[in-house]
Amino acid sequence: MLRAVARTESDSERVIVAGPLDADLRERLEGEALRIYGRYQREFVEALGLCPWAVRAREDGKVTVRVLLEPGEGLFDPTIDAVTRIGADEAIEVGLLVFPRSAATRAEHEAFVSAVRERDAELHDGSPPMAMAAFHPNARADFSHPSRLVPFIRRSPDPVIQLIRRTSLEAVRKRTSDRGTAFLDPSEIDFGAMLETKAQAPLHERVADKNRETLEAMGEAEAEAILLAIQADRDASYARLADDADS
Numbered sequence: 001m002l003r004a005v006a007r008t009e010s011d012s013e014r015v016i017v018a019g020p021l022d023a024d025l026r027e028r029l030e031g032e033a034l035r036i037y038g039r040y041q042r043e044f045v046e047a048l049g050l051c052p053w054a055v056r057a058r059e060d061g062k063v064t065v066r067v068l069l070e071p072g073e074g075l076f077d078p079t080i081d082a083v084t085r086i087g088a089d090e091a092i093e094v095g096l097l098v099f100p101r102s103a104a105t106r107a108e109h110e111a112f113v114s115a116v117r118e119r120d121a122e123l124h125d126g127s128p129p130m131a132m133a134a135f136h137p138n139a140r141a142d143f144s145h146p147s148r149l150v151p152f153i154r155r156s157p158d159p160v161i162q163l164i165r166r167t168s169l170e171a172v173r174k175r176t177s178d179r180g181t182a183f184l185d186p187s188e189i190d191f192g193a194m195l196e197t198k199a200q201a202p203l204h205e206r207v208a209d210k211n212r213e214t215l216e217a218m219g220e221a222e223a224e225a226i227l228l229a230i231q232a233d234r235d236a237s238y239a240r241l242a243d244d245a246d247s
Contacts, residue, residue, distance in 0.1 A: 041058075044227060051207075057094050096163070129166060
């Protein structure tokens with residue numbers, strides 16, 4: 001049986017393709033994981049302007065998305081290898097590692113990312129080239145404070161590690177400090193008013209404030225509907241793959 005169900009903290013369920021994978025199934029699962037993550041990136045993150053550099057980095061060819069198909073208990077070493085390779089390629093500003101076969105809860109995934117972060121720091125004498133963030137499909141919207149909404153914004157269809165080159169982050173911070181929105185395409189998103197009123201706030205706080213404004217204006221139900229549609233696509237897709245493998 002190649003279908004498993006991962007239960008999350010809120011008792012929702014997520015279909016996972018379990019068991020051994022032959023070459024054909026690996027290729028198909030990787031393709032579906034990339035397609036489904038792409039929907040989240042385009043239809044949620046980019047469409048709502050939730051990451052100020054996402055569109056530009058992708059269009060400039062500075063983003064890589066990689067799918068790791070090892071089962072959860074065997075993910076650590078392949079993840080370290082992927083992080084190291086991405087960090088060594090200075091042409092990449094943003095790396096995304098997608099784990100469609102991980103059954104980890106959000107807390108477990110965050111602990112895994114923390115362990116990967118610590119090991120990566122050790123390998124680079126405390127100065128790793130990439131900053132890391134954990135994304136996970138289980139998170140509810142909490143509008144009580146901008147920072148508490150971050151897990152909802154990071155509600156990717158599969159567990160993900162986002163890698164951002166530290167030098168790129170510093171460049172973005174400097175640009176927003178020196179020249180307002182010069183690094184942004186105004187047709188994509190306008191942070192002008194935010195930067196005018198909160199010029200001294202750190203970049204991550206300004207982005208979080210703007211994201212809460214965006215989602216409050218849209219309405220939680222509409223934002224939730226986008227994510228649920230992508231998650232339904234994920235489960236149907238992975239269930240078909242598992243059924244094909246069993247037939």
